[in-house]
Amino acid sequence: xxxxxxxxxxxxxxxxxxxxxxxxxxxxxxxxxxxxxxxxxxxxxxxxxxxxxxxxxxxxxxxxxxxxxxxxxxxxxxxxxxxxxxxxxxxxxxxxxxxxxxxxxxxxxxxxxxxxxxxxxxxxxxxxxxxxxxxxxxxxxxxxxxxxxxxxxxx
Numbered sequence: 001x002x003x004x005x006x007x008x009x010x011x012x013x014x015x016x017x018x019x020x021x022x023x024x025x026x027x028x029x030x031x032x033x034x035x036x037x038x039x040x041x042x043x044x045x046x047x048x049x050x051x052x053x054x055x056x057x058x059x060x061x062x063x064x065x066x067x068x069x070x071x072x073x074x075x076x077x078x079x080x081x082x083x084x085x086x087x088x089x090x091x092x093x094x095x096x097x098x099x100x101x102x103x104x105x106x107x108x109x110x111x112x113x114x115x116x117x118x119x120x121x122x123x124x125x126x127x128x129x130x131x132x133x134x135x136x137x138x139x140x141x142x143x144x145x146x147x148x149x150x151x152x153x154x155x
Contacts, residue, residue, distance in 0.1 A: 014102065015095035017127060017135055018116045024125050026051045029058060029083035033070050036061050036082050047113045047126065050086050055122040057115045059086030092117050095124070100149060102132050 025048040027036050040048065040063055047062035061082050069085040070077050091105050092115040102114055106129050116124040 014093065014097050014099060014116075014127070017131060018095065018124055024123075025049070026055075026123060026125075027061060027082055028053075029081065029086070031082045033066060033077035033080040033082060033085060037063075037066050037077060040066075046128075049115055049123045049126055050082055051123050057090055057092065057117065057123040059083070059088045060090065060113065060115065060126070061086045062113070090115055093127075094118070099132055099136060102127070106132075 023043075025039075025043055025045055027039060027048055027050055029050055029052070031039070031050075036048075040046065040061075047060055049057045050059035050061055052058050059082070065085050065087060066077070069075075070080060089109075091109050091111060093102055093105065094117060105114060106112065112129045113126045114128075115126055118124055
């Protein structure tokens with residue numbers, strides 16, 4: 001019972017992780033790829049949510065999207081819109097999601113970022129694998145419990 005309590009304490013921190021952010025990063029589908037690249041660089045982030053006018057996530061644009069789908073194909077980023085190259089197979093979590101669930105989603109989908117949405121489906125930003133690992137690493141006992149539960153799930 002102690003083990004589950006410790007892991008539960010860490011898992012409840014996903015809401016705190018995103019809730020403590022002072023900035024929300026997002027671009028619109030109509031943003032040019034060049035503007036998105038500058039935005040990512042200026043904010044020192046690797047990816048950001050693409051939101052519609054209501055604030056609902058419709059995609060994700062990342063540095064790798066820009067390098068793989070624009071630069072490597074020798075396309076002009078000044079005219080292309082984010083909606084033409086953004087990833088649209090979104091994987092999202094809520095503030096109540098557990099760290100364990102986040103790890104499973106990242107692993108299953110081979111991704112490094114998760115979109116966080118509120119109860120109405122509006123974007124609250126993104127969390128990265130690095131954010132989650134930093135949170136878990138802050139408590140060694142909880143990390144050990146989490147890894148044990150992940151490796152040996154109870155039936």
